[in-house]
Amino acid sequence: MLEDKAIKTKKLFHGKPFFRKLYPKIKKENDLRHVEKQIVEILMKHSHPNIATFFHTNDRYLDIELLDTEQSNEHFNYLSFTKAKPQIVEIMREVKDFLQGLGIMYVDWKFDNIGKSKMDGRYKLFDFDSSGIINTDTNQWEITPPNYWSYRNATEKNCMTPKEIDDWSFEYNIVQNKNISCNKKTV
Numbered sequence: 344m345l346e347d348k349a350i351k352t353k354k355l356f357h358g359k360p361f362f363r364k365l366y367p368k369i370k371k372e373n374d375l376r377h378v379e380k381q382i383v384e385i386l387m388k389h390s391h392p393n394i395a396t397f398f399h400t401n402d403r404y405l406d407i408e409l410l411d412t413e414q415s416n417e418h419f420n421y422l423s424f425t426k427a428k429p430q431i432v433e434i435m436r437e438v439k440d441f442l443q444g445l446g447i448m449y450v451d452w453k454f455d456n457i458g459k460s461k462m463d464g465r466y467k468l469f470d471f472d473s474s475g476i477i478n479t480d481t482n483q484w485e486i487t488p489p490n491y492w493s494y495r496n497a498t499e500k501n502c503m504t505p506k507e508i509d510d511w512s513f514e515y516n517i518v519q520n521k522n523i524s525c526n527k528k529t530v
Contacts, residue, residue: 364405378486379405379472382447386471389445393438395458395469410458410467431457431466432517438468439513446479447471448509450488450497452516477505500524 383400390396398406435457442449451473460467475488484505488494493512502511502525514523 362407362409364407366403366405377402378474378476378488381476381486382471382474385445385447391438391441392463393434393465393467394441395460395467396462407469408467409461410469411461434466435468435513435517439509443506443509444479446477446485448475448477448488448505450474450493450509450512451491452493452509452513454517475505482506497525501526 380400380402383397383405386394387397387400395410396408398408400406435452439449439452449468449471451470456470457466457468459465473488473491473493475484476486477483478485482504488508493516494508496515497508497511500511500523502508507525511523511525514520
């Protein structure tokens with residue numbers, strides 16, 4: 344299986360540095376890259392200051408603002424409690440609420456998916472290929488995220504709705520609440 348490849352470019356997009364995430368050829372509609380492309384197209388219309396800026400997307404690649412992910416992981420000290428962590432948690436909570444309002448359930452919440460912008464120094468979320476999309480009228484999945492660790496563990500903890508699954512992943516991985524579970528549903 345081919346993996347995504349990120350290429351730092353020496354090119355500028357309207358004077359801003361960016362990197363290009365290359366995709367293997369998309370073979371089917373529910374491919375992770377197709378989902379990320381749909382989400383990026385939504386986010387290009389509805390931006391947030393703490394979500395990476397996307398410049399261009401197509402079936403072959405995604406151009407995204409250059410983020411310093413090594414510095415951010417060093418800064419987070421891999422989930423240890425630092426002075427900046429409470430601030431980052433609150434910023435990402437606002438991002439989560441914003442995304443949910445657009446019908447995007449990020450689900451893959453982790454500090455590895457947060458980088459520091461080289462353009463404005465803000466902490467920003469990126470990497471949407473493990474996310475899902477809901478119909479905001481029905482709150483049901485239109486595109487279910489892959490059954491990776493966070494999704495699988497949330498459902499094992501009795502989280503059933505897309506929002507419960509996304510909230511569980513955020514609380515467990517970002518807030519570090521290891522005792523979180525969803526209520527059992529009664530039939």
